[in-house]
Amino acid sequence: xxxxxxxxxxxxxxxxxxxxxxxxxxxxxxxxxxxxxxxxxxxxxxxxxxxxxxxxxxxxxxxxxxxxxxxxxxxxxxxxxxxxxxxxxxxxxxxxxxxxxxxxxxxxxxxxx
Amino acid sequence: xxxxxxxxxxxxxxxxxxxxxxxxxxxxxxxxxxxxxxxxxxxxxxxxxxxxxxxxxxxxxxxxxxxxxxxxxxxxxxxxxxxxxxxxxxxxxxxxxxxxxxxxxxxxxxxx
Numbered sequence: 001x002x003x004x005x006x007x008x009x010x011x012x013x014x015x016x017x018x019x020x021x022x023x024x025x026x027x028x029x030x031x032x033x034x035x036x037x038x039x040x041x042x043x044x045x046x047x048x049x050x051x052x053x054x055x056x057x058x059x060x061x062x063x064x065x066x067x068x069x070x071x072x073x074x075x076x077x078x079x080x081x082x083x084x085x086x087x088x089x090x091x092x093x094x095x096x097x098x099x100x101x102x103x104x105x106x107x108x109x110x111x112x113x
Numbered sequence: 114x115x116x117x118x119x120x121x122x123x124x125x126x127x128x129x130x131x132x133x134x135x136x137x138x139x140x141x142x143x144x145x146x147x148x149x150x151x152x153x154x155x156x157x158x159x160x161x162x163x164x165x166x167x168x169x170x171x172x173x174x175x176x177x178x179x180x181x182x183x184x185x186x187x188x189x190x191x192x193x194x195x196x197x198x199x200x201x202x203x204x205x206x207x208x209x210x211x212x213x214x215x216x217x218x219x220x221x222x223x224x225x
Contacts, residue, residue: 042215
């Protein structure tokens with residue numbers, strides 16, 4: 001079974017530029033999450049999707065971050081404009097049920113200069 | 114906000130020794146999970162313990178849960194150099210949607 005795919009793995013941008021990250025969850029997983037992990041900290045939830053609907057985006061900085069999940073499968077997380085404090089690893093995770101583990105991708109490491 | 118707090122923040126042991134990491138949390142939970150993260154990689158699920166369970170084993174891993182103290186511990190026996198990684202506890206609360214709230218993690222170094 002293929003795992004959660006994310007791209008790009010690494011991205012370096014200047015502040016005020018924009019960036020987009022892509023995630024393809026495990027086939028059949030209805031629930032998809034985006035987490036932000038700043039160096040030395042644990043992952044922090046940004047947004048949760050159930051199929052193509054948003055379940056929780058209360059911690060998403062909506063003035064600069066946006067996310068969508070097309071047709072309930074792939075998802076894109078966008079940052080525009082980026083700030084220095086957005087430097088982090090952006091992790092995508094998915095799950096098939098509400099009782100077990102989350103499956104994580106390798107993450108997309110963003111450096112904002 | 115981060116629910117779980119791991120202790121210690123960093124741990125260095127010799128290969129073959131046991132490693133114990135602790136996690137404390139604040140609110141009632143549905144289940145608690147432990148994940149491992151190798152440097153520069155994603156998180157890998159290790160073990161899940163439900164709120165009505167007290168202890169669980171998986172290979173060299175042993176997890177305990179004390180809901181009265183709102184704490185959990187992860188024991189790795191006979192550690193190997195390959196166990197070097199960061200370990201995170203994550204809690205799922207009983208209310209609302211299914212979300213994991215992570216702690217800050219314990220960085221384990223196993224010296225060959």
